[in-house]
Amino acid sequence: MAREGLSRGDLLLLIAVLSAFGIATSAYLAYQWYEAASSSWCDIDAFFSCSTVRESPYAAIGGVPTAFLGVGGFAILFALAGAGLRGRDPIGPWSVDRWLLLFALIGAGAGMGLTLIEIFVIQAICILCVIGFALDLGILAAAVALARDRPAFPPTP
Amino acid sequence: MATKKCPVCDVAVKLENLERHVRNQHPRAAVEVDSLLTNEERKVTARSRPAALKLTRQGKQLIAILAVVVAAILILVIFNPFPNVPGIGETAPDFSVRTTTGSTIVLSSYRGTPVLLEFMDVDCPACGVEVPTLVALYANYSSSVRFLSIDVNFVGSADNDAKIGSWATSHGATWPYALDTTGGITRSYGVTATPTTFVLDADGIVRATLLPPNNSYSHFVSALSAAGA
Numbered sequence: 001m002a003r004e005g006l007s008r009g010d011l012l013l014l015i016a017v018l019s020a021f022g023i024a025t026s027a028y029l030a031y032q033w034y035e036a037a038s039s040s041w042c043d044i045d046a047f048f049s050c051s052t053v054r055e056s057p058y059a060a061i062g063g064v065p066t067a068f069l070g071v072g073g074f075a076i077l078f079a080l081a082g083a084g085l086r087g088r089d090p091i092g093p094w095s096v097d098r099w100l101l102l103f104a105l106i107g108a109g110a111g112m113g114l115t116l117i118e119i120f121v122i123q124a125i126c127i128l129c130v131i132g133f134a135l136d137l138g139i140l141a142a143a144v145a146l147a148r149d150r151p152a153f154p155p156t157p
Numbered sequence: 158m159a160t161k162k163c164p165v166c167d168v169a170v171k172l173e174n175l176e177r178h179v180r181n182q183h184p185r186a187a188v189e190v191d192s193l194l195t196n197e198e199r200k201v202t203a204r205s206r207p208a209a210l211k212l213t214r215q216g217k218q219l220i221a222i223l224a225v226v227v228a229a230i231l232i233l234v235i236f237n238p239f240p241n242v243p244g245i246g247e248t249a250p251d252f253s254v255r256t257t258t259g260s261t262i263v264l265s266s267y268r269g270t271p272v273l274l275e276f277m278d279v280d281c282p283a284c285g286v287e288v289p290t291l292v293a294l295y296a297n298y299s300s301s302v303r304f305l306s307i308d309v310n311f312v313g314s315a316d317n318d319a320k321i322g323s324w325a326t327s328h329g330a331t332w333p334y335a336l337d338t339t340g341g342i343t344r345s346y347g348v349t350a351t352p353t354t355f356v357l358d359a360d361g362i363v364r365a366t367l368l369p370p371n372n373s374y375s376h377f378v379s380a381l382s383a384a385g386a
Contacts, residue, residue, distance in 0.1 A: 010216025017220055021227050028235060055253065085210055127234050135227075 011142045012084040015100060018142070019078035022107075022135040026070030029128055033065035052124035058117050066114070070132055073107045077139055097146045104136070104143035111136040159201050164188055173202040243346060243363045249274070249355060250345040254307065254335040257318040257325070262333060265361065267303045271384040272357040273377070275306040276337075276348040279316055279324040283369050284352045288328045290374050294381075295332055302386045304332035309343045311351055356380040 033054055053059060059066055077100065084096035091099055111133035118125050160169040165183040176190050194202070243249050253263040264272070275291065277284040295304055310316045316336055325334050337343050346355065354372065356365040365380030
């Protein structure tokens with residue numbers, strides 16, 4: 001993606017759009033955890049099997065679907081991008097860009113961790129989870145592009 | 158943060174909010190709203206107002222294309238309009254399902270034994286016609302073939318475990334029955350009519366698909382023979 005062609009507004013809108021898709025994906029995964037306890041879906045074979053991932057102990061923490069973490073994380077990114085688009089900057093001690101970079105890093109890190117668990121521990125891949133991870137990486141790329149050209153802290157008035 | 162006292166209620170209000178405050182909170186006050194701020198104060202409010210971010214045409218196009226692509230991928234994955242319907246000689250899609258008695262069956266755990274997998278509906282008359290054949294088959298093959306019936310809930314009132322269990326008992330069917338609660342299994346096998354029965358060999362490969370009228374006892378025996386039973 002050519003940074004030169006995209007304005008700061010474009011990048012913030014891109015993050016907002018990707019986050020919105022992330023919220024939808026994570027919410028659907030959470031819904032599936034509750035509603036599809038006895039059926040298969042997006043199961044292609046033994047490795048690309050959403051059912052296997054959904055029924056693993058990593059699909060929920062204390063009875064709450066792990067996907068809710070994704071809903072929360074993407075919602076924060078969406079809210080931050082929306083705040084940036086509305087010109088609300090900085091937020092607290094940091095600029096919106098820095099907050100976005102922080103949460104994008106957390107999201108991508110969590111997504112990578114869960115993907116590694118899928119591959120090496122559960123030994124099955126959930127395609128929707130991978131899409132969520134890809135959205136995380138897209139948001140991280142946009143957040144890095146945003147932060148690259150801006151100071152980490154807003155100038156002191 | 159620059160503030161100014163409201164000439165009506167004497168409360169300190171941010172400069173950028175003062176006109177709106179007077180207009181909304183004191184609509185009947187005899188105050189000229191336009192004269193509340195000096196020119197200098199107006200410049201201050203203009204500076205403090207967040208600048209609208211510009212979107213480029215290229216950026217909007219890129220984001221629109223990306224949104225359409227991501228939406229299309231999600232729709233394809235979630236609704237899967239092109240299910241990998243297993244043909245003869247292909248591996249049957251794996252699934253796990255909760256039976257009407259509460260246990261969980263994973264199809265792949267049946268590997269090593271041929272499987273007779275029936276998609277049916279307790280409200281489907283043709284399924285009631287087929288079940289005596291399956292009962293007779295079960296009497297002769299239960300030691301060498303796994304039987305599993307899945308209610309697809311295509312027709313009639315909503316099916317549930319009790320209804321299916323009662324139906325199976327009344328027909329003398331003693332193998333596991335399960336309800337496909339979301340239709341995921343049914344879609345993955347491309348089942349559009351009931352009864353549809355797949356006969357799988359010990360490796361989980363589909364060896365026959367039987368639908369009425371080709372679902373007589375002899376049809377099943379041939380299919381099970383092809384599956385190595």
